[in-house]
Amino acid sequence: MCCVGGAAFAATAGWLTPRQAFAEARGLVSLIKDSAATSPIMTYRLRNNISVLEGSGGNIAVLTGSDGKLLVDGGISVSRPQLGKALAELGSEPIAHLINTHWHFDHADGNEWLHAAGAKIIAxxxxxxxxxxxxxxxxxxxNFLPSPAGAIPxxxxxxxxxxxxxxxxxxxKYFGPAHTDGDISVxxxxxxxxxxxxxxxxxxxxxxxxSTGGSIDGMISASDANLAAAKSDTIIIPGHGKPVSNRAELQEFRDMLVAIRDNVGNLKKQGKTRDETVAAKPTAAFDAKWGQFVIDPGFFTRLVYEGV
Known part of the structure; x- marks a missing residue:
């Protein structure tokens, strides 16, 4: 492993020793990959031959039919055995197309093996x-290294x-900068x-x-675009969380983003530092519901503070 960036780059003239590379890898990314290696895949059958698979990074939509399987996102490659089994249980059609909603590893790490299985990648x-x-x-x-040639859309x-x-x-449809600068809806x-x-x-x-163009305002704008595209009976598949959602739940998510952005923005206008803003608990009204996962209240406050 050789990764570039930050102090490691300066200290090693651009190369990490194996020991340094291993130490860096034992962070959040590797913990998520370790979990994906053993997590079961849950299948939710929706309608019109469309299902959603939960358990390999981001939620994966699958359309089956005579033109072959189309996937929206490809999950994490270490979960290939479980994901391959879940796909086979949806039908015997070959894998033909893969759409990446954005570049993050928990959505695109499976690109290489899915391409090798026959998927044309679109993004x-x-x-x-x-x-x-x-x-x-x-x-x-x-630091993420360049993907292999077969994993590139x-x-x-x-x-x-x-x-x-x-x-x-x-x-x-392209959102413009939101979660990253490459997010799309399908x-x-x-x-x-x-x-x-x-x-x-x-x-x-x-x-x-x-780091790749996201912003809190962009997330709110994307939520507005999704709400405009959805009807009361539209099934909405989120990137993470409960994989089958609806317009009402998306509206609640959007309203939460706006309220916290405004709370954090007001504190920043008052001259509060980032740490002081975190200590003020501007997310407190929402933490019981929204703050129980990887992005805890303090982490999310710091993210919002960066963008207001």
């Missing part, structure tokens, strides 16, 4: 850019894209199912990746 151009180079995520204290787009597969009309029109990636975390505080 926003910024997702392709981040997967193609060394990428530092400061808030994870982690073969088809990229700048704004919107559409597909017609297995009788489904599929619309891919709408299955006839089924009225909307996968919104990590612009929505159902029942938990979200991560915002400022």
């Amino acid at each position: 926003h151009e910024n997702t392709g850019k981040h997967l193609s180079g060394i990428q530092r995520v400061e808030d994870w204290d982690y 073969a088809e990229i787009f700048a704004k919107d894209h559409s597909l017609k597969l297995n009788g489904a009309s599929i619309s891919l 709408m299955f029109a006839e089924a009225n199912i909307l996968h919104v990636g990590d612009t929505y975390w159902n029942g938990i505080y979200p991560f915002i990746d400022y």
